[in-house]
Amino acid sequence: MLVHLQGPWSPLWGRLSLSEVPYHNMIVVGAFAFAIVLGAAIVGAVTYAGKWGYLWREWLTTVDHKKIGVMYILLGLVMLFRGFVDALMMRTQQMMAAGPHAAGFLGALHGYLPPSHFDQIYSAHGTIMIILAVTPILVGLMNIVVPLQVGARDMAYPYLNAVGLWLTAMAAALVMLSLFLGDFSHAGWVGLAPLTELPYSPNVGVDYWMWAIQISSVGTTLGSINLIATIVKMRAPGMTWGRLPIFTWTSLSTNIIALSSFPVLAVALFLLSFDRYLGTHFFTPGLGGDLMLYTNLFWIWGHPEVYFVVLPAFGIISEIVPTFSEKPLFGYITMVIASMAIAGVSWSVWLHHFFTMGEGPAVSLYFSVATMLVGIPTGVKVFNWAFTMYRARIRYDVPMLWAIGALALLLTGGLTGMMLAIPAINYTVHNSVFVVAHFHNMFLLIAFAAMGGINYWWPKVFGYKLDEKTGRLVFWYWVAGTIVVFVPMYTLGFMGMTRRLDYVAHPSWLPLLQLEEAGIALYCLALYYQLKQIYVSIRDRAANRVGADAWGTSRSLEWMTLSPVPFYNFAVTPVVHARDEWAWRREHGYTNLRPSRYVDIHMPRNTAVPLVIGALSFALGFGLIWRIWWLTALSLVGIVVAMIIRAGDTDTGYVIAAADVERMEKQADLRAQTVPGGRTGQPIRAVP
Amino acid sequence: MSTQNTRTQSSAGVALWDEGHHGHDVISTRTFGFWLYMLSDAMIFATLFAAYAVLASHTAGGPAAQDIVHPWYAFGETVLVFSSVLAFGFSVTALKAASRGGVIGWMAVALLLGAGFLGMEIHEFAGLAMQGIVPARSAFLSSYWVLVLTHGLHMAFGLIWMLVMMYQVARYGFSTDVVARLLSLKYFWFFQAVMWVCVFTVIYLHGAI
Numbered sequence: 043m044l045v046h047l048q049g050p051w052s053p054l055w056g057r058l059s060l061s062e063v064p065y066h067n068m069i070v071v072g073a074f075a076f077a078i079v080l081g082a083a084i085v086g087a088v089t090y091a092g093k094w095g096y097l098w099r100e101w102l103t104t105v106d107h108k109k110i111g112v113m114y115i116l117l118g119l120v121m122l123f124r125g126f127v128d129a130l131m132m133r134t135q136q137m138m139a140a141g142p143h144a145a146g147f148l149g150a151l152h153g154y155l156p157p158s159h160f161d162q163i164y165s166a167h168g169t170i171m172i173i174l175a176v177t178p179i180l181v182g183l184m185n186i187v188v189p190l191q192v193g194a195r196d197m198a199y200p201y202l203n204a205v206g207l208w209l210t211a212m213a214a215a216l217v218m219l220s221l222f223l224g225d226f227s228h229a230g231w232v233g234l235a236p237l238t239e240l241p242y243s244p245n246v247g248v249d250y251w252m253w254a255i256q257i258s259s260v261g262t263t264l265g266s267i268n269l270i271a272t273i274v275k276m277r278a279p280g281m282t283w284g285r286l287p288i289f290t291w292t293s294l295s296t297n298i299i300a301l302s303s304f305p306v307l308a309v310a311l312f313l314l315s316f317d318r319y320l321g322t323h324f325f326t327p328g329l330g331g332d333l334m335l336y337t338n339l340f341w342i343w344g345h346p347e348v349y350f351v352v353l354p355a356f357g358i359i360s361e362i363v364p365t366f367s368e369k370p371l372f373g374y375i376t377m378v379i380a381s382m383a384i385a386g387v388s389w390s391v392w393l394h395h396f397f398t399m400g401e402g403p404a405v406s407l408y409f410s411v412a413t414m415l416v417g418i419p420t421g422v423k424v425f426n427w428a429f430t431m432y433r434a435r436i437r438y439d440v441p442m443l444w445a446i447g448a449l450a451l452l453l454t455g456g457l458t459g460m461m462l463a464i465p466a467i468n469y470t471v472h473n474s475v476f477v478v479a480h481f482h483n484m485f486l487l488i489a490f491a492a493m494g495g496i497n498y499w500w501p502k503v504f505g506y507k508l509d510e511k512t513g514r515l516v517f518w519y520w521v522a523g524t525i526v527v528f529v530p531m532y533t534l535g536f537m538g539m540t541r542r543l544d545y546v547a548h549p550s551w552l553p554l555l556q557l558e559e560a561g562i563a564l565y566c567l568a569l570y571y572q573l574k575q576i577y578v579s580i581r582d583r584a585a586n587r588v589g590a591d592a593w594g595t596s597r598s599l600e601w602m603t604l605s606p607v608p609f610y611n612f613a614v615t616p617v618v619h620a621r622d623e624w625a626w627r628r629e630h631g632y633t634n635l636r637p638s639r640y641v642d643i644h645m646p647r648n649t650a651v652p653l654v655i656g657a658l659s660f661a662l663g664f665g666l667i668w669r670i671w672w673l674t675a676l677s678l679v680g681i682v683v684a685m686i687i688r689a690g691d692t693d694t695g696y697v698i699a700a701a702d703v704e705r706m707e708k709q710a711d712l713r714a715q716t717v718p719g720g721r722t723g724q725p726i727r728a729v730p
Numbered sequence: 731m732s733t734q735n736t737r738t739q740s741s742a743g744v745a746l747w748d749e750g751h752h753g754h755d756v757i758s759t760r761t762f763g764f765w766l767y768m769l770s771d772a773m774i775f776a777t778l779f780a781a782y783a784v785l786a787s788h789t790a791g792g793p794a795a796q797d798i799v800h801p802w803y804a805f806g807e808t809v810l811v812f813s814s815v816l817a818f819g820f821s822v823t824a825l826k827a828a829s830r831g832g833v834i835g836w837m838a839v840a841l842l843l844g845a846g847f848l849g850m851e852i853h854e855f856a857g858l859a860m861q862g863i864v865p866a867r868s869a870f871l872s873s874y875w876v877l878v879l880t881h882g883l884h885m886a887f888g889l890i891w892m893l894v895m896m897y898q899v900a901r902y903g904f905s906t907d908v909v910a911r912l913l914s915l916k917y918f919w920f921f922q923a924v925m926w927v928c929v930f931t932v933i934y935l936h937g938a939i
Contacts, residue, residue, distance in 0.1 A: 198763060199763060266766075267763050274762065276759075278751070302773055304770070305770045305773035306777045309774055316872065320865060321865070322876070323868060324869060328790075329790040329867070330785060330790040330868045332784055332785060339781070614738065614747040617737060617747060617748045619744065632744065637747040637749060638739075644753070689894060689911070
């Protein structure tokens, strides 16, 4: 039943052959050399420091939600860098390839990237940024913060949590591998059917794209089950629904979206893979296939996915704004309702991604109105944040800067979104860079909030603050880059420039394209200062240590335990009395973090099974991509066997004796006494 | 869950820390998570049914639903699925009586009936393949094969799970983990029966008209 393939195939190696290594492409060779040098440097450094055992015990086999969260964020940041390099290459190509007289280099007619390479770059850029950069960063933040905010020791299913991480990491590894072995999809991150079908994309590129997304989305679905169960089942005594912090609320709504929408993507991609592997006709142009079925299924996932990433961002802003306004959040109840409303409406707007399908005015009208409805709960949120800041004593710490920047982006991105919700305008600017500028505007809002979140919770996880001075530089260069890249892009969209152009026919657009390139240079500066911020912060960490309440005016439960958070989170489970429990305790003078006695703590044991399942999924994806059937079958059986072996493991937890907890807490106490405000969590900033 | 005297109290008598808090109930947390998983599984079936609804008329000159479905044959499969669910129900009843033999014995019956269902399904599709009615023939046949066999794959997975659980009950008895898994398997198996009702109605009954 397998399809007949063009090109060679062998039972042992599948489609794999040495000619699949793109050694003739100087750019790829350069990237390969960079990856090898970087990889060797990391391996060398770990070996030199003798840290392999530490790495294995403390990170690779961990089930600790904070460490898993940190690894998610690290993965997201690495992929963010990769996605940024893609963006840089695209901007440079468009600037170099404007007009018929533009010179060509490295085998390209204009610019330096031939169309096939350029197409792979924008496909990879979108896939990476959405699925492997923004999503892991937000999932990482939820991983770290949600169990702390509800007063739990860990996630509901710590083992499953690690499985989710390693699946996501292996999906990222597959995408990176496509650089050096075979090619990547050239059909856009959305996978434009029927271009993704075998006759039009006979290479392995689409397979890389398809299986990487498939593997990572299994990870995300598992993660969503975990977070929902944690929020529903693991709350501390007194943590009623009405007291749940807003970030936890948005995590709940966002994971309901993920749980219900990712299966749709899984099916859409499975049907596509049946087309490509078994010769079925779901989305083919002939024999009854329906390519708009793919487009509909993709966006039935795709639009909820947009809110899947934006809601945690709203949650982060909702945590940062009250802390630095030194006021409770305005309109808590409306914030909760708005989050749930956005999650609900997210399901009924997907068609606005392709108004040009020709579905008729009645359908267009419905989706247009539904899309505009999103503006209502979002507007409620904006006003709530504004009213929180109104007449507040605002402190412009770095997280607050990011939150305010995100608000500004939400305003512009939201308003252009309202324009695009009108079918008449949408028809005019369809597939133009105006649309590209709009959704980058929205994703940058998410990125801003995520950066704010990283700056905000970094001290909680590591026990010291990130450097303020370089942090501000990162922020301002990022703002400047955003304006200089995307204002010209909006303009070019109005002037009629379509998206995905490897060659720009209109020389008069060149100045604006050059301006965009200048914006990219500003982003490069932001990247430099970002690396510097992390370096400086680690170097000067002794001077920047913080107590339990890193910002002095924090409000929720995560600030009621030590910084860095001990692996058991809370020595004794806190009892919750108010919506902003920590603010309530501060107000009533209950800032002593010592319980009267310590008790035994039951904790999950580390396990290597998630890593093994991840590695086997990588092998499974690799086998499927290159059609190496023995490897596919072997890894599939391996995954099932690993799951069965794990199910037979009866020794999955252990107990920390009360005396040991007490000893660890006393040690942390001594350390904390050297920090201003340390153990008791008194405000570390003296109020003037 | 805990009483006031196990909690650290402030001088004003406000309980700040709960030393008696034992966290979550393992079985209820596990089964809740499994319910969530089934929600995502339901979405998979919903999407496949949607695809089938779109493509059912796209026969591309090949056989249509009424040419290939046999409702009475599928009714036989339905009887097997439902008897298997009934047998599994008796297995859960034996769990309440803490009878290992009862749980394993009834599960073996459920397993055999489920295997009978799978055998009938394989027989049906092997027959189709023999006549050249393969998924590559038309969009309708693609969605027909994929929807019915996705359900079949779930059934096969359930059978493997039953084997594992029979071993685990025999080996570990009714530990918390084992009971949580037995309950999840129960939900899974009943859920597949519900999905089969949809498959039977939409594909075999409606298709025969």
